[in-house]
Structure formats: C-alpha cells, structure tokens
Amino acid sequence: MKFTGSPGIDLKIKDKTLSLQQDNSSFHVGTSVWSGSLVLSKFLDRWTPPSTNPTTTPNRYSTLLDFHNRRAIELGTGCGVTGMALYLLGLTDIVLTDIHAVMPALKHNLKRNKQVLGKMLKTAILYWSNEDQINGVNPPFDYVIAADVVYIEESVGALVKAMEMLVKDDGVVLLGYQLRSPEADKLFWEICGEAFVSEKVPKEDLHPEYCYEETDVFIFRKKKKNL
Numbered sequence: 001m002k003f004t005g006s007p008g009i010d011l012k013i014k015d016k017t018l019s020l021q022q023d024n025s026s027f028h029v030g031t032s033v034w035s036g037s038l039v040l041s042k043f044l045d046r047w048t049p050p051s052t053n054p055t056t057t058p059n060r061y062s063t064l065l066d067f068h069n070r071r072a073i074e075l076g077t078g079c080g081v082t083g084m085a086l087y088l089l090g091l092t093d094i095v096l097t098d099i100h101a102v103m104p105a106l107k108h109n110l111k112r113n114k115q116v117l118g119k120m121l122k123t124a125i126l127y128w129s130n131e132d133q134i135n136g137v138n139p140p141f142d143y144v145i146a147a148d149v150v151y152i153e154e155s156v157g158a159l160v161k162a163m164e165m166l167v168k169d170d171g172v173v174l175l176g177y178q179l180r181s182p183e184a185d186k187l188f189w190e191i192c193g194e195a196f197v198s199e200k201v202p203k204e205d206l207h208p209e210y211c212y213e214e215t216d217v218f219i220f221r222k223k224k225k226n227l
Helices: 035-047 081-088 100-112 131-136 153-166 182-195
Strands: 008-013 016-021 071-075 093-098 122-125 141-147 167-178 196-200 215-222
Touching (some): 008 035, 016 081, 016 100, 035 081, 035 141, 071 081, 081 141, 093 100, 153 196
Parallel strands (some): 071 093, 093 122
Antiparallel strands (some): 196 215
16 A cells, blocks of 8 residues: 555644545545545534533533443544544544455554554444444444445445444434435435434534535434334
8 A cells, every 4th residue: 555645634633633644546435535524523523522621511512422431433434534533532432444445544544643542443344234244343332423435326225224233222323425426325315214314414513614515414313113
C-alpha cells in the first residue's frame, strides 16, 4: 500500500487533531475519506456533551449522545475517521470494521493517530452478508455507525440486515449519507422503511464548517415489533 503523495486530511475533534492519510493508488473506495464521515464526525463533535463535565447545560442531542457505558461498532469504517472521532468524544468501547482489502489503510491511520488516541483501537474484518462475522463481534450494540456506505445496489440488502442484527432494540444507527447511486438509494430507503424509523438531522444542526448541501446525517431507530 502506497501512501506517498496521497492527500492528507486533518480533522479537529474537541482539543485534538486527527491526521488522516488516503491511498489514491488503491482501487477501493474505502481507502479515501468521503464527505459523509467528515460531516457525521463534526456533527458529533458539535453536540456530544463533555464527559468530564456532566453538569454542562444539556442540549437537544445530550441524551442521544450520552456515551457512558455504551458500546458501538462502525460499518465500512474505511480510513477510520468517524470511529476515531467517537473515541475522542468518549465512546471508548468501539470496534471499527471493514472488508479485508481496506484493513491496511485503516491500520495505517490508526497507527498514525495512536499518540492522539492513546492506544490502537479495536478492528475486525466484517462482510455485511457474513452472519458468523456479525455474531463474532458480540452484538447487539448501543450504536451502529456508518458513513457513505450506500453506493452499490447489490450490497444494500446485506447492509440493512447487518444494521438490524447489530443494533439493540433501543439503540440507534447514526448514518452520514450522500446519494451516490439512484438505484442503491431507492432500494436502501425501501428496505430501511421496513425495519427502521428514520430522522434527518436539520441542516442548521450540522457543524457550520462541515455542512454540505449534498450530505446529510440520519438517525435510525428500530421499529417496535408487534406482539
């Protein structure tokens, strides 16, 4: 894997700065940093209450983003932007997952940011259609995180099923989203509508410096099952 000459991205999370390096020589989209991960990370950075000061005045997302004693998993983590951001924001029990081909780029960036993070974060190879791998990460989780993962129509069904298997009944899926394939987009929302209730974060609630017309943040919660 060659990172020489590939563009880097710095992302400030609270009082620390993550340094992400992309691999432009790769043929896999997971070795690039996409806008959805940046927009989602900075939305979380804007609203997550400081864990060191619980007396801070609550905001509209304080309950949603209360990471105390919570577990999370990121799907399609790529270079690891959002997972590392969440760790810095206090969600320390988190595992970053992607397919085998993306692992070198992910581990390169985790090692690059080890001093900022204070440790190497947990990773796992996870293909969304592989139920053994899904069960192997010990679900369910309070949070399932994903960004820019809807771009191939054939993978949408497995993605939504993985989200459903991984998240607790009272948990949430946080998704950074940009329309990249009309066919995948249509199918994703059709299938999601069967299992989840979705809420789009208003544009004014996104970080003002990371608010792009084409990129949104969604919050998914499982539909209540009829008894």
